[in-house]
Amino acid sequence: MNDKIKNIEExxxxxxRKQLQKETEIRWIVLVxxxxxxxxxxxxxxxxxxxxxxxxxxxxxxxxxxxxxxxFTCATFGILGxxxxxKFIQGFAIDNQ
Numbered sequence: 118m119n120d121k122i123k124n125i126e127e128x129x130x131x132x133x134r135k136q137l138q139k140e141t142e143i144r145w146i147v148l149v150x151x152x153x154x155x156x157x158x159x160x161x162x163x164x165x166x167x168x169x170x171x172x173x174x175x176x177x178x179x180x181x182x183x184x185x186x187x188x189f190t191c192a193t194f195g196i197l198g199x200x201x202x203x204k205f206i207q208g209f210a211i212d213n214q
Contacts, residue, residue: 144208151201158195161187 165187172180 140208144205147201147208148205151198151205154194154198154201156198158191158198161191161194165191 165184168180168183168187
């Protein structure tokens with residue numbers, strides 16, 4: 118009977134170790150995704166600034182669609198990147214409790 122209990126305890130411990138290892142890997146993947154999203158956000162922002170700088174007063178209305186789409190892209194990826202990096206940092210806070 119004690120051997121069965123011991124085997125069950127070892128299986129539970131091994132499962133917990135594997136789960137912790139997976140969580141650590143996922144945490145780093147989330148950091149990479151957050152960095153990529155923020156990179157895309159800043160890239161879209163730089164394109165937007167260049168486009169607005171090149172347009173004259175009469176072309177501002179023509180560039181509205183391009184500006185709107187780039188600003189939407191920048192905001193979307195910026196929010197996603199911020200969420201991913203916050204989740205990454207939150208994972209370390211959970212480890213310290």
